[in-house]
Amino acid sequence: MPDLAIVQREGGYARGREGHVQILRAALGLLVDSGYRAMSMRRVAEACDMKLGNLTYYFPTKEDLVRELLDAVISSYETEFDAIVHETGVSAEDRLAEVCILILEDICTKKTTRVFPELWALSNHDPFVLDRVQEMYARARVALDEIIAEINPALPEDERRILALFISGSMEGLTMFAGHEKPFQPQMPWLERIAVKSFVQLVSTIQPGEMRS
Amino acid sequence: MPDLAIVQREGGYARGREGHVQILRAALGLLVDSGYRAMSMRRVAEACDMKLGNLTYYFPTKEDLVRELLDAVISSYETEFDAIVHETGVSAEDRLAEVCILILEDICTKKTTRVFPELWALSNHDPFVLDRVQEMYARARVALDEIIAEINPALPEDERRILALFISGSMEGLTMFAGHEKPFQPQMPWLERIAVKSFVQLVSTIQPGEMRS
Amino acid sequence: MPDLAIVQREGGYARGREGHVQILRAALGLLVDSGYRAMSMRRVAEACDMKLGNLTYYFPTKEDLVRELLDAVISSYETEFDAIVHETGVSAEDRLAEVCILILEDICTKKTTRVFPELWALSNHDPFVLDRVQEMYARARVALDEIIAEINPALPEDERRILALFISGSMEGLTMFAGHEKPFQPQMPWLERIAVKSFVQLVSTIQPGEMRS
Amino acid sequence: MPDLAIVQREGGYARGREGHVQILRAALGLLVDSGYRAMSMRRVAEACDMKLGNLTYYFPTKEDLVRELLDAVISSYETEFDAIVHETGVSAEDRLAEVCILILEDICTKKTTRVFPELWALSNHDPFVLDRVQEMYARARVALDEIIAEINPALPEDERRILALFISGSMEGLTMFAGHEKPFQPQMPWLERIAVKSFVQLVSTIQPGEMRS
DNA sequence: AATGAATGAGCGTTCATTCAT
DNA sequence: TATGAATGAACGCTCATTCAT
Numbered sequence: 001m002p003d004l005a006i007v008q009r010e011g012g013y014a015r016g017r018e019g020h021v022q023i024l025r026a027a028l029g030l031l032v033d034s035g036y037r038a039m040s041m042r043r044v045a046e047a048c049d050m051k052l053g054n055l056t057y058y059f060p061t062k063e064d065l066v067r068e069l070l071d072a073v074i075s076s077y078e079t080e081f082d083a084i085v086h087e088t089g090v091s092a093e094d095r096l097a098e099v100c101i102l103i104l105e106d107i108c109t110k111k112t113t114r115v116f117p118e119l120w121a122l123s124n125h126d127p128f129v130l131d132r133v134q135e136m137y138a139r140a141r142v143a144l145d146e147i148i149a150e151i152n153p154a155l156p157e158d159e160r161r162i163l164a165l166f167i168s169g170s171m172e173g174l175t176m177f178a179g180h181e182k183p184f185q186p187q188m189p190w191l192e193r194i195a196v197k198s199f200v201q202l203v204s205t206i207q208p209g210e211m212r213s
Numbered sequence: 214m215p216d217l218a219i220v221q222r223e224g225g226y227a228r229g230r231e232g233h234v235q236i237l238r239a240a241l242g243l244l245v246d247s248g249y250r251a252m253s254m255r256r257v258a259e260a261c262d263m264k265l266g267n268l269t270y271y272f273p274t275k276e277d278l279v280r281e282l283l284d285a286v287i288s289s290y291e292t293e294f295d296a297i298v299h300e301t302g303v304s305a306e307d308r309l310a311e312v313c314i315l316i317l318e319d320i321c322t323k324k325t326t327r328v329f330p331e332l333w334a335l336s337n338h339d340p341f342v343l344d345r346v347q348e349m350y351a352r353a354r355v356a357l358d359e360i361i362a363e364i365n366p367a368l369p370e371d372e373r374r375i376l377a378l379f380i381s382g383s384m385e386g387l388t389m390f391a392g393h394e395k396p397f398q399p400q401m402p403w404l405e406r407i408a409v410k411s412f413v414q415l416v417s418t419i420q421p422g423e424m425r426s
Numbered sequence: 427m428p429d430l431a432i433v434q435r436e437g438g439y440a441r442g443r444e445g446h447v448q449i450l451r452a453a454l455g456l457l458v459d460s461g462y463r464a465m466s467m468r469r470v471a472e473a474c475d476m477k478l479g480n481l482t483y484y485f486p487t488k489e490d491l492v493r494e495l496l497d498a499v500i501s502s503y504e505t506e507f508d509a510i511v512h513e514t515g516v517s518a519e520d521r522l523a524e525v526c527i528l529i530l531e532d533i534c535t536k537k538t539t540r541v542f543p544e545l546w547a548l549s550n551h552d553p554f555v556l557d558r559v560q561e562m563y564a565r566a567r568v569a570l571d572e573i574i575a576e577i578n579p580a581l582p583e584d585e586r587r588i589l590a591l592f593i594s595g596s597m598e599g600l601t602m603f604a605g606h607e608k609p610f611q612p613q614m615p616w617l618e619r620i621a622v623k624s625f626v627q628l629v630s631t632i633q634p635g636e637m638r639s
Numbered sequence: 640m641p642d643l644a645i646v647q648r649e650g651g652y653a654r655g656r657e658g659h660v661q662i663l664r665a666a667l668g669l670l671v672d673s674g675y676r677a678m679s680m681r682r683v684a685e686a687c688d689m690k691l692g693n694l695t696y697y698f699p700t701k702e703d704l705v706r707e708l709l710d711a712v713i714s715s716y717e718t719e720f721d722a723i724v725h726e727t728g729v730s731a732e733d734r735l736a737e738v739c740i741l742i743l744e745d746i747c748t749k750k751t752t753r754v755f756p757e758l759w760a761l762s763n764h765d766p767f768v769l770d771r772v773q774e775m776y777a778r779a780r781v782a783l784d785e786i787i788a789e790i791n792p793a794l795p796e797d798e799r800r801i802l803a804l805f806i807s808g809s810m811e812g813l814t815m816f817a818g819h820e821k822p823f824q825p826q827m828p829w830l831e832r833i834a835v836k837s838f839v840q841l842v843s844t845i846q847p848g849e850m851r852s
Numbered sequence: 853a854a855t856g857a858a859t860g861a862g863c864g865t866t867c868a869t870t871c872a873t
Numbered sequence: 874t875a876t877g878a879a880t881g882a883a884c885g886c887t888c889a890t891t892c893a894t
Contacts, residue, residue, distance in 0.1 A: 019874085034338060035334065035335075035337060035338040036334070037250070040866075040867060040868080041867075041868060041869085042866080042867070042868090050875085051875070051876050051877080052868095052869095052876090052877095053870095053871090053875070053876050053877065053878085054874070054875045054876065056868085056869070056870080057874065057875070058874095060869085060870095061868075061869075062867095062868060062869090113337070114337050117330060117333035117334040117336075117337060118334045118337075120330035120333065120334070120388075120389045121248065121249070121330040121331050121333070121334040122248075123330075123389070124248060124326070124327050124330055124331075125247060125248045133389075134390075134396055137390070159403075162397075162400055162403050162404065162407065163407065165390055165391075165397060165400070165404070166387070166404055166407045166408065166411070168386075168390075169383070169386040169387040169389070169390050169391075169404075170382070170383040170386050170387075171386065172386040172389065173381075173382040173383050173384065173385040173386020173387065173388075174379070174382040174383075174386070175333075175386075176333045176336070176346075176382070176385065177347075177350070177378055177381075177382050178378075178382070183347055184375075184378060187375055187378070190372075190375045190424045190425065191375065191378070191379055191382075193423070193424045193425075193426065194375065194376065194379045194415070194419070194424050195379065197415070197419065197423070197424075198379070198411055198412075198414075198415040199411075201411075201414055201415065201418065202407070202410070202411040202414065205414065206407070206410065210406070210410070211403040211406045211407050211410075212403065212406075213406060224855095224856095225855090225856065225857095226855090226856060226857075226893095226894070228856080228857065228893095228894095229856060229857065232857080232858095253883080253884065253885080254884080254885060254886085255883075255884075255885090263858085264858070264859055264860075265859095265860090265885090265886090266858070266859055266860065266861085266887090266888090267857070267858045267859070269885085269886070269887080270856085270857065270858070271857090273886085273887095274885075274886075275884095275885060275886090445853080460764060461760065461761075461763060461764040462760070463676070466887075466888060466889080467888075467889060467890085468887075468888070468889090476854085477854070477855050477856080478855090478856095478889095478890095479854070479855050479856065479857085479891095479892090480853070480854045480855065482889085482890070482891080483853065483854070484853090486890085486891095487889075487890075488888095488889060488890090539763070540763050543756060543759035543760040543762075543763060544760050544763075546756035546759065546760070546814075546815045547674065547675070547756040547757050547759070547760040548674075549756075549815070550674060550752070550753050550756055550757075551673060551674045559815075560816075560822055563816070585829075588823075588826055588829050588830065588833065589833065591816055591817075591823060591826070591830070592813070592830055592833045592834065592837070594812075594816075595809070595812040595813040595815070595816050595817075595830075596808070596809035596812050596813075597812065598812040598815065599807075599808040599809050599810065599811040599812020599813070599814075600805070600808040600809075600812070601759075601812075602759045602762070602772075602808070602811065603773075603776070603804055603807075603808050604804075604808075609773055610801075610804060613801055613804070616798075616801050616850040616851065617801065617804070617805055617808075619849070619850045619851075619852060620801065620802065620805045620841070620845070620850050621805065623841070623845065623849070623850075624805070624837055624840075624841040625837075627837075627840055627841065627844065628833070628836070628837040628840065631840065632833070632836065636832070636836070637829045637832045637833050637836075638829065638832075639832060651876090651877065651878095652872095652873070652876090652877060652878080654872095654873095654877080654878065655877060655878065658878080658879095679862080679863065679864085680863080680864060680865085681862075681863075681864090689879085690879070690880055690881075691864095691865095691880095691881090692866095692867090692879070692880055692881065692882085693878070693879045693880070695864085695865070695866080696877085696878065696879070697878090699865085699866095700864075700865075701863095701864060701865090
C-alpha cells in the first residue's frame with residue numbers, strides 16, 4: 001500500500017482518525033491498481049471492510065473523499081521534495097543530479113506512474129485538481145530553482161523559473177515511457193544520465209535573455 | 214471541432230458514412246470538452262442528434278467506438294508526423310528545431326492538451342490503448358531519430374533511440390504545464406527556445422557510450 | 427442441423443422458398459443449441475448469413491417466425507408418427523413395444539430434448555403454442571389408441587383415450603431425466619424395457635370402468 | 640401467492656427481512672403468472688412496490704435472485720416430500736398409492752404446472768438449474784425407493800432406483816396434459832387410478848434382472 | 853429480395869447520495 | 874460510529890420493429 005501523508009484531524013474519536021486513514025489508503029490503492037473509474041464509494045467501502053453507509057459518515061460526498069485523497073497524496077510528495085533541498089559540501093551540479101535522479105526514480109514507482117496521469121486527466125476538467133497539482137509542482141521546483149541560481153547566478157529570477165519548469169516537465173514526460181511497467185522502464189538508467197547531462201549543460205550554458213531572443 | 218483522420222467506409226449509403234464521422238466527431242468533442250467519463254454512448258448519441266439505439270447500429274459496443282476513435286485520433290497525428298520528416302537544403306539542427314517547435318505548438322492545442330492525458334491515464338489499465346499510444350510515439354520518434362543520426366553519426370542506433378525518446382518525452386511533459394489553458398501557456402515561446410537549445414546541445418555533444426557510463 | 431418438415435409455400439420466387447427454409451433451420455438450430463431466449467431476430471439473421479432487414483422481409487414479425495417454426499417442427503413429428511402406425515403380421519403387443527421404443531429413442535435426441543421443454547414452457551402462456559402442441563400429441567396418441575383397441579377391445583373409447591394419454595405422458599416425462607445429456611441417459615435402455623413391460627401389462631389387464639371406480 | 644420455503648436471514652432489520660420474502664414472492668408470482676421472461680428485475684421491483692435500485696440492494700445480480708428463488712421453491716417441495724415418507728400401519732402398496740396421488744395432485748396446482756416446465760427449459764442451458772432440479776427429484780425418489788424395496792425386496796438397489804425414476808418421470812410427464820388449465824385436467828382422477836394401478840402392478844411383478852434382459 | 857438506417861422500449865447493472873435505525 | 878434500506882439517475886447493451894433505398 002502506498003504511503004500517505006495523513007493530515008491529522010483535530011478532535012474526533014481515535015477510531016475516527018483510523019477510519020479516515022484506512023479509507024484514504026483503500027481509495028489510493030484502488031486508484032493505483034485499477035484507475036479512477038474503479039475508485040467508487042462502494043468499492044472503497046468494500047476495500048476497507050466497511051459498509052457503504054459508514055463510508056458516507058466519514059466522507060459525505062465523493063468529492064470530499066477525492067479532495068482529501070488529493071491533499072494527502074500531494075502532501076506526501078511535497079514533504080518528500082522539501083526534505084531533499086539543502087545539502088552542504090556538495091557541488092550545485094551534483095545536487096542537481098541528485099534531485100533529478102530522485103525524481104526519475106520516483107517516476108518509476110507504481111504509485112507515481114499510476115496516480116499522476118489520472119491527476120493530469122482530472123485537472124483538465126476540474127479546476128480544484130488543477131490548482132492543487134500545479135501548486136505541488138511549484139513546490140517541487142523550489143529546489144531546482146535554488147540550485148539553478150547557484151550554478152548560474154547571472155540568470156534573472158523569471159528565466160530561472162522557466163528553466164526549472166522545463167527541467168521538471170522534461171522529467172514528468174518520461175512517466176508514460178519509462179514509468180512502472182512501461183516499455184522503456186529498463187532504459188531508465190540511460191535516461192537518467194542523459195537527463196542529468198542535458199540539464200547541467202543547459203543550466204550552465206544558458207545566457208540571460210537567451211530564451212527571450 | 215477537432216480534426217480526425219477518418220478511414221472512409223467502403224459501401225453503405227452516404228447517410229451512413231456521414232453518421233459514422235458524425236459520431237466520431239461528437240465522441241472526440243465530448244472527450245476534449247468534458248473528459249473520458251463524459252463520453253458515454255448516451256451523450257455521444259445525443260451530441261449528434263441520434264437515438265441511442267441507432268448509435269449502437271454504427272458501433273455495437275462502446276469498445277468499438279473507443280477503438281475506432283483512438284485509431285482516428287492517432288492516425289491524424291501519425292500522418293502529421295510522417296509529413297514533416299524530409300526537407301532538403303536545411304541543416305539537421307534547423308530541422309530538429311522545426312520538429313520540436315511543431316510538436317510543442319501542437320501540445321498547446323486544446324485537442325492535444327485534453328486528449329493525451331486521458332490516453333495516458335487509460336493506457337495504465339488498458340493494454341490496447343497502451344499499445345496504440347506507444348506505437349504512435351514510436352512513429353513520432355522516427356523523424357527525431359533520423360535527424361539525430363545526421364547530427365551525431367557516431368552514435369550507435371540504440372543510444373540514438375533512447376536520445377529520441379528523451380527528447381520526445383521531454384516535450385510531452387510540458388503538456389500539463391504549458392498546454393491549452395495551463396498556467397504557463399504564455400511562456401511556451403520561452404520553453405520552445407530552451408528546448409531547442411537544450412536538445413541541439415545534447416545531441417551534438419553526447420559521446421557514444423556516454424549514457425552507459 | 428435438425429430435420430424440418432417444411433410446408434412448401436405456393437407461389438413466390440425460387441429463392442424465396444430457399445430463404446424460408448434457411449431461416450427456419452437457423453432458428454431451430456438456435457433454439458436447440460441455446461434456448462428460446464437466444465432465438466432473437468438478430469441472431470437468426472446472423473445464423474443464416476442474412477441481414478436483419480431481409481429477415482423481416484420473410485417474417486415481418488417474430489411471432490410469424492415462431493409460429494411457422496412451430497408448424498414445421500410439429501409437422502415433422504406428426505409425419506413421423508403417421509408413418510409408424512400400420513404394420514401387418516406383427517402382434518399388437520409387439521407393435522406397442524415398437525411405438526414406445528421409437529418415442530423413447532426420439533426423446534434422447536438433442537432436438538427433442540431441447541425443443542419440447544421450451545414448447546411446454548411457452549404453452550403455459552401462449553394459447554397458440556398450447557393448441558398446436560396438444561394437437562400434435564393428439565395425433566401421436568392415435569397410433570397408441572389403435573393398438574390399445576386391439577389388445578383390449580372391451581375398453582370403451584374414452585377410457586382407451588385416457589390410457590393412451592397416460593402412456594404418452596409417461597414417456598414424455600422421461601425427457602428431463604433420460605434425454606440428451608441428462609443424468610440418466612445411459613439408463614434409457616432399462617427404462618425402455620420397464621416402460622414396455624409396464625404399458626403392455628397395463629393395457630392388457632385394465633378392466634372397463636376400472637379407472638372410474 | 641404460492642408458498643415459498645424462505646430461509647430466514649439472520650441479522651438485519653425487520654424491514655429488510657420483509658423485503659427479502661416480498662421480492663421472492665413477487666418473483667415467483669411473475670414466474671407463475673407470466674413466465675420466466677417476464678421475471679425481469681424491473682417487473683419484480685414494480686410488483687413489490689420497490690424501486691429498481693433498492694431491489695439490487697437485496698439481490699445485487701439477477702442470478703442471485705434466480706438462485707435464491709430456485710432454492711426457496713425447490714426446498715418447499717423437498718420438505719413436502721420428506722414429510723410424506725414414513726407412515727406406520729399402512730401397507731406398502733397403499734403408501735405407494737398415497738405418494739403418487741399426492742404428487743399428481745400437486746401437478747395440478749398452478750404453481751407446479753407453471754414453474755416446472757420453466758425449470759426444465761432453463762435446465763437445458765443452465766447447469767446450475769439442472770443440478771438443483773435433478774437434486775430435488777433425487778430427494779423426491781427416496782420415498783418411492785423405500786416403498787419399492789418393501790414391496791419387492793428381491794430387487795437390487797440399482798434396479799429399484801431406475802424403477803423409482805420411471806414412476807417419478809411418468810407422473811411428471813402428465814403435467815403438460817392434465818396440469819393446471821391443461822386440456823385433460825378434468826381427467827386427472829382417472830389418470831391417478833391408472834397410474835397407481837400401473838405402478839403397483841409394475842413394482843410387484845418385475846423380476847430382478849428383468850429390465851437388463 | 854436484400855441492405856442500410858433509425859426508433860423506442862426494455863434489459864441487468866453500477867453509482868452517489870440520503871436517511872432511519 | 875456503524876449498518877440497513879431506499880432512491881433516482883445513468884450506464885452499456887439487446888431487442889422487435891419500421892421504413893427508405
